[in-house]
Amino acid sequence: MSEDFDFRKWSHKAADWSADYLNTVGDRDVRPKVKPGAIAAQIGNTPPETGESMDAIFKDFENIIPDGMTHWQHPRFFAYFQSNAAPAAQLAEQLATAFASQCMLWQTSPAATELEIKMVDWLRQAVGLPDTFKGSFQDTASSATLCAILTMREIALGFTGNKEGLFGKKPLRVYASSRTHSSIDKAMWISGLGQDNLVKIPTGPAPLFAMDADALKLAIASDKAAGFQPAGIIICVGGTSIGATDNVAEVCAVAREEGLYTHLDAAWAGSAMICEEYRHLWRGAEMADSIVLNPHKWLGVAMECSLHLVREPELLVRTMAIQPEYLKTHGKDGIVNFSEWSVQLGRRFRALKVWFLLRTYGLDGLRQRIRNHVNWAEGLCEKLRNEPQFEIATDPVLSLFSFRHNPQDGRDLDAHNVALVNAINDDGRIYLTQSAHDGMTIIRFVAGQFDMKAEDAEIAFEAITEVAQQLG
Numbered sequence: 001m002s003e004d005f006d007f008r009k010w011s012h013k014a015a016d017w018s019a020d021y022l023n024t025v026g027d028r029d030v031r032p033k034v035k036p037g038a039i040a041a042q043i044g045n046t047p048p049e050t051g052e053s054m055d056a057i058f059k060d061f062e063n064i065i066p067d068g069m070t071h072w073q074h075p076r077f078f079a080y081f082q083s084n085a086a087p088a089a090q091l092a093e094q095l096a097t098a099f100a101s102q103c104m105l106w107q108t109s110p111a112a113t114e115l116e117i118k119m120v121d122w123l124r125q126a127v128g129l130p131d132t133f134k135g136s137f138q139d140t141a142s143s144a145t146l147c148a149i150l151t152m153r154e155i156a157l158g159f160t161g162n163k164e165g166l167f168g169k170k171p172l173r174v175y176a177s178s179r180t181h182s183s184i185d186k187a188m189w190i191s192g193l194g195q196d197n198l199v200k201i202p203t204g205p206a207p208l209f210a211m212d213a214d215a216l217k218l219a220i221a222s223d224k225a226a227g228f229q230p231a232g233i234i235i236c237v238g239g240t241s242i243g244a245t246d247n248v249a250e251v252c253a254v255a256r257e258e259g260l261y262t263h264l265d266a267a268w269a270g271s272a273m274i275c276e277e278y279r280h281l282w283r284g285a286e287m288a289d290s291i292v293l294n295p296h297k298w299l300g301v302a303m304e305c306s307l308h309l310v311r312e313p314e315l316l317v318r319t320m321a322i323q324p325e326y327l328k329t330h331g332k333d334g335i336v337n338f339s340e341w342s343v344q345l346g347r348r349f350r351a352l353k354v355w356f357l358l359r360t361y362g363l364d365g366l367r368q369r370i371r372n373h374v375n376w377a378e379g380l381c382e383k384l385r386n387e388p389q390f391e392i393a394t395d396p397v398l399s400l401f402s403f404r405h406n407p408q409d410g411r412d413l414d415a416h417n418v419a420l421v422n423a424i425n426d427d428g429r430i431y432l433t434q435s436a437h438d439g440m441t442i443i444r445f446v447a448g449q450f451d452m453k454a455e456d457a458e459i460a461f462e463a464i465t466e467v468a469q470q471l472g
């Protein structure tokens, strides 16, 4: 071990610091009161020529960084979707770092590869999918979605795209509801298919705002007539803005009729499928060709950990595998090289934190948290609905709903609700984000922090109603 500093001492110190942080993070403002540039101004402009003491480095860390962070582990973080790192998952991350392992091939980290195969399968069982699904842990849902769109592209082109490029070929079309995540648009850019070939299908009524299957069929038919080649469909369960959820079985039935590849984006909502009572939301998921869900969001696995499941791994691997001579693993039949399942060559050891998490809390412990989040969000939604100056904009999908404040005095409600969400976040007790829905500004509430308690939802009610009243 390098002798420049006492690794053991400082590891203990970091562990103590982390435990203290988690015990007291609820006393902090969720979003820090810092101005842009305030943190950068405290960091030197040039790197040090000679090493410094860890004493000095750690002091600077404590003085500069925590107060400049938005606290994603705060029990009253109700913005975006949560990014949880449960303590047991953090512990596994520390250990994984000690190996500095590079998990691209079986032989570069046999235990990591074999644990990954097992943990992917544990999670597959946990969310109730058939054992025909195999998969890997990718960094983010964006990457898994890109892989799925590349797979659609290659299938549609008879696996000639990687070699020949797209020049001179028929434009390929991909279909998605108008409420899907921007990572789909980005995957269209990066895959070379282009934004204009992502066909956004209108959605049906509240509360699910599902893709209109008739409109989907019409769009496919008119594209074919116009000389385009349909390649695949993206299905959304639990969309980011308001939880929009497509009818998976219905869309997959259309896909099968048309011979199109399907990718189901359940990045947030997928974790809730460990509870049988929520699985109706993705009924038909077993018909999808590719599914992504993010254990690093709701389940408590630290960033980054996206579970990418596919029904026919050969199609994905045929799209993603590149094998220069130095990467070939000779004489080891039947082994899995996970770099052939993703864009990344070098891969972190992600399975360890899944293993630690699932064993520490058990599926029952994780289910209870998710059920609590859903119940507390529903409870808060009803309380706000009963307040005369509040309107529910979209009803809860799992633990996500949206609302607006309406003082009914003819003011511009969009500007007013932007001002309200800013004032709520400056107050510090809770953190919310706004979105747009049907042409209006709405405020989202989503419960999902790992250590959230019922009282945190009560504090949310107080903060929202008090700040709204102060704003007048």
Ligand SMILES: *Cc1c(COP(=O)(O)O)cnc(C)c1O
Pocket: 081, 139, 140, 141, 142, 143, 181, 183, 238, 239, 240, 265, 266, 267, 268, 294, 306
């Ligand atoms: C969060 C989210 C994504 C993006 O996830 P990353 O892992 O950050 O890439 C995609 N789709 C949906 C529905 C999401 O909620």
